[in-house]
Amino acid sequence: MSRRYGAHFSFTEFGSADFIAQKHPDTLKLYHFTEEERPIVFQIFGSNPESIRQAVRTLRPLEPDRFDLNMGCSVNRVAMKGAGAGLLRNPERAGELIHIMRQESQLPVSAKIRIGWDESSLNFLEVGRVLEESGACAVSVHGRTASQGYKGTANHEPAGLLAAELSIPVFGNGDIQSYEQARAFRKEWNLAGVLIGRASIGNPFVFSSVGPAGIRHKIEAARTHLELSLSFHGIQGLFIFRKHLSRYLDFLAPETRRFYLTERDPEKLHRALEELALLPPGIDSGQPPIAESMPGLDLELAPEEGQVISEVHRDTCQDRLWADDWSLTAGASGGASAVE
């Protein structure tokens, strides 16, 4: 969905290099993708050079467009083992891993970092330099420290400082809520692009310059998303889709929304969404009379003007994978994409 609405590329969720090396089926599933999602970046995490080598060797036949080393995950079971954000404390090891990934894949390799382990060790410049020297083709920066987790607000300045320091593309990330904010972030700090994660959940419109989506367009996108999720994941796709559906239907009052979020039959849900789309003309206008005639429509939750995004970007931007004119990149929770 992100790619259809303008994201320039996609990230997979990260998988453990150890598990990939052991060909663990659940981990390998993370790297299933559709051609439409290309350019696709396979992200992995680990700290052991041999596991990383084996992981890349295992995934390479799936023909990703790029590999990415996760250096941002701060959860204990990852970071305390020296992987994810734990690599910020060992930049030389990170450089070694990048080198191995390049050698083994013969593809471009990037890394996603945080700005440091904690406030007293903001070493993003040093880490960025090591990554560049080791052959990384790009670096993405989530503007928080590892010890911050998700607390506080993301600091956007470090990504800009790193972009000024390095000659490879630098992408900024953290707390971006809209296309306009992303553009401003990119422009202010002269970045190659911006990754958007949480704000893209149930909101692929964030990758489009056309503006906020109206109610009808949200329903239409939700239906398409449901179909894609089911065709990709099978019945499990319904449950995976729910976190997106909650946002797509944010114009409904919570009790009405619950009806859609608890439906267990995909066909019934599809039909219910179809019926929801048959709301009286003018529903997108957000005018109070319609709210009165439609119990459950919560206009406080639906301030949009009803502007429908009509243009769906389908540029694969394969040939621009490393070009300077990337404007935005998206990183959904555990996945990412990029936008124009």
Ligand SMILES: Cc1cc2nc3c(=O)[nH]c(=O)nc-3n(C[C@H](O)[C@H](O)[C@H](O)COP(=O)(O)O)c2cc1C
């Ligand atoms: C549920 C969840 C899963 C995530 N999984 C990954 C991941 O697999 N790889 C990664 O690099 N970042 C992951 N992230 C971090 C996001 O990509 C992003 O860096 C972070 O959420 C800040 O950006 P945002 O404010 O745009 O969400 C995850 C975040 C969340 C909330």
